[in-house]
Amino acid sequence: MNITLANLTKRFGTVTAVDGVSLEIGNGECFFLLGPSGCGKTTLLRMIAGFCAPDDGRILFNGQPVNDLPPHRRNTGMVFQNYALWPHLTVFDNVAFGLTVPGRSYPAPERRERVERMLATMHMQDLAQRKPNRLSGGQQQRVALARALVIDPACLLLDEPLSNLDAKLRLEMRVEIRRLVKSMGITTIYVTHDQKEALSMADRCAVLRQGRVEQIGSPRDLYERPANRFVADFIGGANLVPGKVRVVTAGFATVVTAFGEWTARNLRDAFLPDMAVALAIRPEALRLRAPPGAGLNCFAGRLTETIYLGEATESWIRMPDGFILKALESGPAAAAPGVEIPFHVNPDDVVMLAAE
């Protein structure tokens, strides 16, 4: 099923939670709504499920408007952030519930077979007679997923489904959920604030801020070609260095900053000389050693802080004008704090953005 959102708006009192959002989600696509808390992503999902009515705009399933359809007639399968497993029903009855409602009531043997098949897919067949409060977080997650999928919904809606799991389980479930929805070919909308989840699982992703879409694109697009400072900073984090364009050449530009001249990729031909811009430089793009011979984007600054992160070390480099650049390197710290340290950045890793 493809889903179209046209100019969707929702206000709560004076707050506009969702502000004119338009999206096209293709059949079988794994689409992510990504943004910080309060950006309207859950409201958007709840409008698609039918739990809150938009003040403006339309929601279309396969081209049919569903604005006036109540939630129980939309045939979506939703996984709630707190799983919303019914504590008075067993795992089996929780999963079977959606097969006992008007319009989808199957005869008992078929119901049993479908539920058991779904539980087996989730490796939960042994726990079918347990009550939810006797399951671990990961198990509850699987039951919630099974309950949503067993009804063969037209689309799967996931509201931060992994936020209550521990870090290790979260990584496992990412792979598992993606494999599952892809093998079923079901249209999936996944809400999260965790950019790593989005980058690793999404086909496409919409980044939201204050109810508006900032950028829609593949994970790679978002990471390598962020549309603006917010996206660059929210996804992966970036050093944002203010500067002014000096020269524009094919595909590249020279930008003057307070501590020297940078060569940056010019992805969008919208930049002209003398324009104020921001350079987005990923911390891991800073190489903390002088390149062999003089090259582009070579600078030096004083190392003020090294932060041990286990698999990597973060270094803070204070530039002559006081600006602090953050660098991320695998392995131990390159030098002790206080030392003057040279570094360089590949021009391909410097993205030019509008200054805002």
Place this chain on the structure above:
Amino acid sequence: MKNNGAIFIAAVILSLLGLFFVWPLALTVKSAFVFNRQWTLAFFGELFQNPLYIEGLLNSLALAIATTGLVVCLALPLAVLAARFDFRGKTWLTGLVLLPMILPPFVGAIGIRQILGPYGVINTVLVNLNLMDWSHAIDWLGRGRFWAVAVTEALHLYPIFYLNAVAAIANVDPSLEEAAENLGCAGWRRFRRITLPLMMPGLFAGGTLVFIWSFTELGTPLMFDYSRVTAVQIYNGIQDIGASPLPYALVVVMLAASAGFYALGKGVFGRSGYEMMAKGSTAAGARPLGGARAGAAFSLFAIVFLLAILPHIGVILTSFSQAWYRSVAPSQWTLEWYRQALGHDLTLPSIRNSCFYSLMAMGADLILGVAAAVVIVRSSLRWRGALDTLIMLPLAVPGIVLAFGYIAMSQPGRLFACLNPTENPTVLLIIAYAIRRLPYVVRAAVAGLQQISASLEEAARNLGCPPVRTVARITLPLISANLMAGGLLAFSFAMLEVSDSLMLAQKQAYFPITKALYELFQVLGNGPYLAAALGVWSMLFLGITLLLANRLLGQRLGAVFRL
């Protein structure tokens, strides 16, 4: 929830409350001020010039003050002990101290008279110890029986205050106390400076409830023949309700006074409620007491409990006694009264009537209560807060006032003349019981709904379950414990209703238990013994329901009794 459904439910509840709560009160007030289509204050002038009525009001006030004072002294120490300390036997002692609620205090009056009366237990003991002789017997019931009424009411009402106080303490985040202790403030000082101020709103809520209850209590003064109180004067006034508007004025004064106390308790003293940053964590719960301290705590509970069940023991002993006069315990035992009670035309029919009225009222309360709670908690209606407040209002209006309003609105020629209780009070009694106890059921259902996440219902909707079916399959099973507890409370309090029952039931065939008890008690000869037997039955019955409710709700039982 869809707004159309919510508006429909709200409209039904509002019109029911309008017809059977607002209308009778408004009619009563109007009748007090308007006579022959003319505004007048003459009846109030007459009222306040009559020394009898002034004395009644002052006595009611004094009774309320004395009762509330006694209640605080009895219940506050117990509440602190129960909420903050652990000791052997605490679990069942805290359950036992709730027991006195199971009998209307006016039945306990039978027992109190046996114990404190001039020929009662205390004097017998004193005579046996040669400290007194029968010719100089002291009447411990007190001059005019004032203290007998106050003590009987206090021994009945202290559990309400106790439940409020326990909840208030439990609501105080223990880390706030720990913070005080960390800064060097411990023990009694910590209680006085941190705990007590934080629990004050809860205490005032409980205190107000007890105060208004005792201010408007009808049954106990009636049983002690303490007739110079406003409630009894109103009761006696219903005979000439058609002839004189004076009873209306008296009711309006009582209503105004109660509303004033309510506003005072809620608005002035109870206002400074503090929002707790964190809910009380379980980590720093009750502190274990050992040795002598545990013994002292145990004894305190035991003493209060024994005092409180003394009237009830008196009732039980009376029901089994051949004669009980100038002796510590009855000198001869018999089952005769139970046998006679079985055959008496006041007892069995009254039990049947009460069960029927109370069941109907409970059913109505459960249906309305669930519907109202769903609207209050789950809908987005703008004025759902106002609906909540209106539903809770019957708690603040004394039963005697509402009952008077019902009699007033069913007078010949008035809107509800068809319900006139002199013919058949069934409908009015059920309505009275239901309206008075609706707040309990609504509070229980609201508490239940607030505890279950709305996403549990949304998940069912999402999987294709229509709204009403979702309520039946998901919501109701999840709040069933709350509903059972709320229903049981509504039922048992309906069985205990005194003022409504005494005022509305005027034909013997329709008497509920409480009215039958009062009538039996006045029968000379074996009357009091039969009343005692009937009292023991209702005691058993209600004890079981309340224990069940306590089991189901646990600590949350207190929430049901908060204003």
